[in-house]
Amino acid sequence: AHYLCEDGIICKQDNGLYSITNLGAILFAKDLNEFGRLGRKAMRVVQYKGINRLLIQKEESFRQGYAVAFENIVRYVNALLPSVEDVNKVQLSTNSKFPLPSVREAIANSLIHQDLYVTGAAPVVEIFDNRIEVTNPGTPLVDVLRIIDNPPKSRNEKLASLMRRLKMCEELGRGWDRMVLACEAQFLPAPRIEVFQENTKVTLFSEMEFGNIPMDDKVWSCYLHACLMYIQGEALTNKSLRDRFGLPETSSGSSSRLIKEAINHNLVKVLDPNTAPRYMRYIPIWA
Numbered sequence: 001a002h003y004l005c006e007d008g009i010i011c012k013q014d015n016g017l018y019s020i021t022n023l024g025a026i027l028f029a030k031d032l033n034e035f036g037r038l039g040r041k042a043m044r045v046v047q048y049k050g051i052n053r054l055l056i057q058k059e060e061s062f063r064q065g066y067a068v069a070f071e072n073i074v075r076y077v078n079a080l081l082p083s084v085e086d087v088n089k090v091q092l093s094t095n096s097k098f099p100l101p102s103v104r105e106a107i108a109n110s111l112i113h114q115d116l117y118v119t120g121a122a123p124v125v126e127i128f129d130n131r132i133e134v135t136n137p138g139t140p141l142v143d144v145l146r147i148i149d150n151p152p153k154s155r156n157e158k159l160a161s162l163m164r165r166l167k168m169c170e171e172l173g174r175g176w177d178r179m180v181l182a183c184e185a186q187f188l189p190a191p192r193i194e195v196f197q198e199n200t201k202v203t204l205f206s207e208m209e210f211g212n213i214p215m216d217d218k219v220w221s222c223y224l225h226a227c228l229m230y231i232q233g234e235a236l237t238n239k240s241l242r243d244r245f246g247l248p249e250t251s252s253g254s255s256s257r258l259i260k261e262a263i264n265h266n267l268v269k270v271l272d273p274n275t276a277p278r279y280m281r282y283i284p285i286w287a
Helices: 002-006 022-028 032-041 066-080 100-112 157-165 175-185 215-231 238-245 249-264
Strands: 010-012 018-020 043-048 056-062 083-086 093-096 124-127 131-137 192-195 199-205 268-270 282-284
Touching: 002 010, 022 032, 022 066, 022 157, 043 066, 043 100, 056 066, 066 100, 066 124, 066 157, 100 131, 100 157, 100 175, 100 199, 175 199, 175 215, 215 238, 215 249, 215 268, 215 282, 238 249, 249 268, 249 282
Parallel strands: 043 124
Antiparallel strands: 010 018, 043 056, 083 093, 124 131, 131 199, 192 199, 268 282
8 A cells, every 4th residue: 555655546545544546547447437537538449431430330448447458458459450361371370451569559649648637538549441540638748740759758747657667658759769660661651640729649551552642641751751760870862762662763753752842841851962863861851
């Protein structure tokens, strides 16, 4: 009881008895509905049929505390994700169309960084055939353009600290790095982040042909690739961008046009203007 009090999970009352705090309840409750307004903070997972919200196939609310339910949430979402069987291997295996590290990080971020003071809203995972949307109450504490290189910053410090000790997060600020790198490894568009008045939505896309990716998502992917290259001590090049999207060398013209588009959006800039065009390197605009 002493250590639980130190961590703010329970508190001692004047009559010598103990009561559970909101922090303890939101992490370890068997049923959040028993704790008043915390019941509204339970994570919901909704699977739709097709690519719109017309028909719901499955819906599940995880009423347990986040520490209790987190692993079950990730497993449940993974089970609903569309996957394909790899018949070219000796041992049959199935591969998810979505990068699982990105899915896990998006769910963890939605729980840890939500604004618990926003009423009438809860973290939601919505699964479509071609994308996953993870929405949580609250807006980011850091500039979206600096979400890759910014030092870690937690809105709910005690919640994040306890979840770090429970091995559910790291508080190192590398969640978005892992999400973007996992998407690049499968040649997918970078996760899209949208900020609304009181909510933040992160969208993960499944496999998509380069020509079918919307231009805004191509530019955003190019910018985040430049950020990753810069913090690694390197720079964006035509070749690195082709490798990022899995394009052949014959597509160098498409990569050049995309880089030019990113420059026009004021997201990247030339590292050395005096370099020959063939060897041109680019860095984020803030570098």
